[in-house]
Amino acid sequence: xxxxxxxxxxxxxxxxxxxxxxxEFAKRFVKDGxxxxxYVGDYxxxxxxxxxxxxxxxxxxxxxxxxxxxxxxxxxxxxxRFLASYDYFRNGKRLIAKQDYDxxxxxxxHPFAWSLGWWYSRKKPSAKFFIEIRDVWPxxxxxxxxxxxxxxxxxxxDFMCKTYYSKVVGMITLMPDLxxxxxxxxxxxxxxxxxxxxTEIESFVNPAPCTKVDEIxxxxxxxxxxxxxxxxxxxxxxxxxxxxxxxxxxSLRNNFVFLFIGPSQRDYLSHVKAIAPKGVFFYEPxxxxxxxxxxxxxDLLLFTLSQTGMKDPAVSSYKVLDYMxxxxxxxxxxxxxxxxxxxxxxxxxxxxxxxxxxxxLRKILSADIATLGDKNREFVLERSWNRLYExxxxxxxx
Numbered sequence: 250x251x252x253x254x255x256x257x258x259x260x261x262x263x264x265x266x267x268x269x270x271x272x273e274f275a276k277r278f279v280k281d282g283x284x285x286x287x288y289v290g291d292y293x294x295x296x297x298x299x300x301x302x303x304x305x306x307x308x309x310x311x312x313x314x315x316x317x318x319x320x321x322x323x324x325x326x327x328x329x330r331f332l333a334s335y336d337y338f339r340n341g342k343r344l345i346a347k348q349d350y351d352x353x354x355x356x357x358x359h360p361f362a363w364s365l366g367w368w369y370s371r372k373k374p375s376a377k378f379f380i381e382i383r384d385v386w387p388x389x390x391x392x393x394x395x396x397x398x399x400x401x402x403x404x405x406x407d408f409m410c411k412t413y414y415s416k417v418v419g420m421i422t423l424m425p426d427l428x429x430x431x432x433x434x435x436x437x438x439x440x441x442x443x444x445x446x447x448t449e450i451e452s453f454v455n456p457a458p459c460t461k462v463d464e465i466x467x468x469x470x471x472x473x474x475x476x477x478x479x480x481x482x483x484x485x486x487x488x489x490x491x492x493x494x495x496x497x498x499x500s501l502r503n504n505f506v507f508l509f510i511g512p513s514q515r516d517y518l519s520h521v522k523a524i525a526p527k528g529v530f531f532y533e534p535x536x537x538x539x540x541x542x543x544x545x546x547x548d549l550l551l552f553t554l555s556q557t558g559m560k561d562p563a564v565s566s567y568k569v570l571d572y573m574x575x576x577x578x579x580x581x582x583x584x585x586x587x588x589x590x591x592x593x594x595x596x597x598x599x600x601x602x603x604x605x606x607x608x609x610l611r612k613i614l615s616a617d618i619a620t621l622g623d624k625n626r627e628f629v630l631e632r633s634w635n636r637l638y639e640x641x642x643x644x645x646x647x
Contacts, residue, residue, distance in 0.1 A: 250283045250646070251349065255365050256356040257290035257320070257337050261310055261539040268295055269537060270446055271356065272313060273634040274641050279312035281642070287313060288365075289339045290320035295480075295512055298498045304500045315625040316344055326395060326513060331402065334359040341365045341477060349373065352645050354421070356381040367413055379645065380413060381421040385430055393484055410434045419644060442644040447637040448570040448629055456541030462561075465508070466546050472528075473505045473613065475580060476547040477570065478540060479568040481513035481521065481531070486582055487555035488517075491524050496603035501610055502526065509552065510535060510543070531575075544575035549613060552581040552589070556600055570632060573625035580609060594625035 253274065254393040254454045258268045278634075291299050300306075300317040308315050323329035327622045345365070353376050355366030363380055370378035373563065386574040387406040396403050412436055414420065418438035429437060466474070481487055487509065494502060508534045509521075522531060535543065538547035546548060569588055572579055579595035583605070589595035596613060598606040 250351045252278060252285045252352045252354065252645075253345065253350040253369070254285065254287045254354045254356065255317075255337075255341065255362040256358060257362060258288065258293050258295055258358045258362075259287050259289045259336065260293065261315075261358075264295070264534070264536060268293075268358075270309070271354075273449075274638050275632070276311040276312040276413065276470060277638040277643065278535055280527065281599060284318060285313050286348070286350075286586070287338050288316050288318055288341055291317050291332065292320050292322045292333065294323070294360065302534060306537055314584045318344060325426075325516075334361045337361050338364045338368075342368055345369050348513060350376050351381065352377050354379045354381055354645070357383050357386060359384075360386050360406055360413070363409060363413040367416055370416070377418045377587040377645070378416060379419050379421060381423070383423050385424065385427065386410065387431075388430055407434065411436060413561050414438060420629070421644065435606045440644075442640065444637055444641050444644070445632065446567055446570060447632045447634045448567070448574040450626070450629060450633055452538075452573045452624075453541045453544065453574040453576070455570070456545050457538075459539035461535045462539050462543045462546060464485070465510075469506055469508075469530075472503075472545070473548045475505055475549045475551050476543060477507070477509045477511070477553065478543060478571075479508045479511045479566075481509055483514070483517055484555045485553040486600060487521050488524070488569065489555060490551070490553045490582070490606075491521055491526070491529065493598070493600070493603045493606045494529070495524065495526050495609045497610060501614075502528065504614055505591040505610065506530070507549075508579055527625065534541070541575065544571070544577050550575065550577050550579045552579055552587075552595070554582050570629055573629045576622040576626040578613070578621040580613065588628060590625040594628070596621070609619070 254271045259271045261272055262269055266408045271287055275287055276284045289300060291301050306317045318337050318341045322330060323333045353366045353369055355361060355362045366378055370376050373483045379586040386395065387403040391398055391403060414436045420438050421442050421444050423445050425443055462641045477486065505528060507529045512534050518531065552572060557581050573588065579589055581597055583597040583599050596609045598609045
């Protein structure tokens with residue numbers, strides 16, 4: 250079978266904060282004898298660079314072919330990012346027009362990937378068209394306060410949802426329950442499968458050494474090392490955490506070093522650096538393949554998040570899953586729907602209470618928390634890429 254996957258932000262493990270979901274599925278399809286092409290947008294904020302500079306406009310990894318669609322660079326979530334999404338649809342048509350696929354999976358880092366999938370399926374009616382709902386449009390933007398429900402972009406995305414949801418053979422969702430979204434849009438999908446993100450547990454059991462990680466740790470003082478690995482952007486709650494940390498007793502705070510490693514928005518990074526107390530350090534992204542070794546070297550992992558109106562925040566976060574696979578203790582913001590709450594595999598603080606953060610840090614110093622993360626690893630055993638791939642393949646081909 251020939252399969253096409255449309256995901257503007259798809260990536261490979263060599264890059265920090267990589268969006269590797271579809272590469273993980275694709276390489277397993279290839280191993281089973283199928284052919285998979287992944288179409289990525291040239292510029293991605295996750296990599297902060299252009300694919301075309303590194304790989305020209307096409308490349309292959311582990312038998313998976315990647316094709317690069319010309320898209321403009323952008324900063325933040327403004328007009329340029331919206332236009333880059335439209336570039337993906339407009340310029341993608343030129344690349345896929347003469348291809349012959351049996352299955353098309355259009356994933357929604359933005360809805361214009363759906364537009365591209367629907368455009369192709371009309372040209373090739375024999376191709377089975379699937380939609381994957383990752384970010385929920387426009388609901389997530391509204392929940393985050395980025396736009397209002399009556400904003401023209403919200404209305405456009407509502408129209409796209411209503412149009413494409415009724416055209417597909419099946420829908421894949423990374424959220425456990427989108428019934429409210431479907432009711433609001435006014436559609437009743439015939440086939441829906443919940444297939445969340447996963448993790449490669451084996452890579453965290455015996456992680457391969459990484460020079461970039463050793464270079465960072467060789468410069469650090471001998472203190473408890475707390476690591477945050479992920480995007481440094483407003484809704485991740487880093488500003489809120491640092492504001493609380495400033496209120497913690499200095500004598501307690503000085504027992505720790507906090508590392509923030511990942512891609513960032515320049516203006517936001519400047520702001521959080523300005524309010525960061527002594528002992529907080531920021532680093533550029535490291536390859537995703539180095540993350541297991543990074544976690545092994547850390548004493549504790551940090552999960553932060555802003556308060557939002559989202560029903561299931563971070564429910565399919567790579568960061569949460571990788572944290573859990575590492576079996577390391579976690580210092581986490583207290584959000585009811587987080588997987589850490591189910592496993593009790595974290596020490597929690599509240600975004601609006603410096604006292605809770607101070608109490609959590611004291612507990613980390615005084616209690617034996619070495620095995621706190623063991624239940625986290627047990628939780629993600631069902632979220633291995635191999636198991637999720639079998640579910641993904643079955644849904645497409647049944």
